[in-house]
Amino acid sequence: MTSEQETLMRQTIELAVENVKAGLGGPFSAIVVKNGKVIAVGVNKVTSTNDPTAHAEVVAIREACQALGSYQLDDCEMFASCEPCPMCLGAIYWARISRFYFACSREDAAAVGFDDAFIYDEVDLNPEARSIPGLRLLAEEGQQPFTAWVASQSKIPY
Numbered sequence: 001m002t003s004e005q006e007t008l009m010r011q012t013i014e015l016a017v018e019n020v021k022a023g024l025g026g027p028f029s030a031i032v033v034k035n036g037k038v039i040a041v042g043v044n045k046v047t048s049t050n051d052p053t054a055h056a057e058v059v060a061i062r063e064a065c066q067a068l069g070s071y072q073l074d075d076c077e078m079f080a081s082c083e084p085c086p087m088c089l090g091a092i093y094w095a096r097i098s099r100f101y102f103a104c105s106r107e108d109a110a111a112v113g114f115d116d117a118f119i120y121d122e123v124d125l126n127p128e129a130r131s132i133p134g135l136r137l138l139a140e141e142g143q144q145p146f147t148a149w150v151a152s153q154s155k156i157p158y
Contacts, residue, residue, distance in 0.1 A: 033079065034064075044059075073097050
């Protein structure tokens with residue numbers, strides 16, 4: 001790890017501490033960096049915004065995309081105070097972030113009440129076997145949006 005990476009991680013950790021002190025949400029923060037420059041920061045705002053998707057990584061990705069005017073964050077890196085949860089990990093992949101760094105592990109988070117192990121376990125199950133079952137309806141009709149997408153001349157692949 002370089003001194004620049006250590007500095008960015010220390011900033012990320014401090015943002016998480018400040019977020020706890022401010023009472024905005026959980027003890028999590030994230031910074032998005034491109035070419036050594038901070039593009040966006042995010043802190044967990046789940047409880048202050050009543051938004052279960054307002055995890056620090058998602059907030060930072062949204063801010064970075066707005067700042068760069070793009071729905072992809074190619075050549076960007078993320079610094080997160082904790083190992084991303086399954087939702088945030090998915091967002092990192094969808095955003096095409098090139099690399100991410102984290103300070104605390106998912107086990108560290110679980111030890112203080114933020115345990116995502118059950119979600120990792122649920123993902124491997126068939127939708128109908130999950131604790132929140134997913135049941136397929138109108139499968140044939142459901143193909144209509146995909147048919148429209150394939151035929152569209154104005155689509156922007158992502």
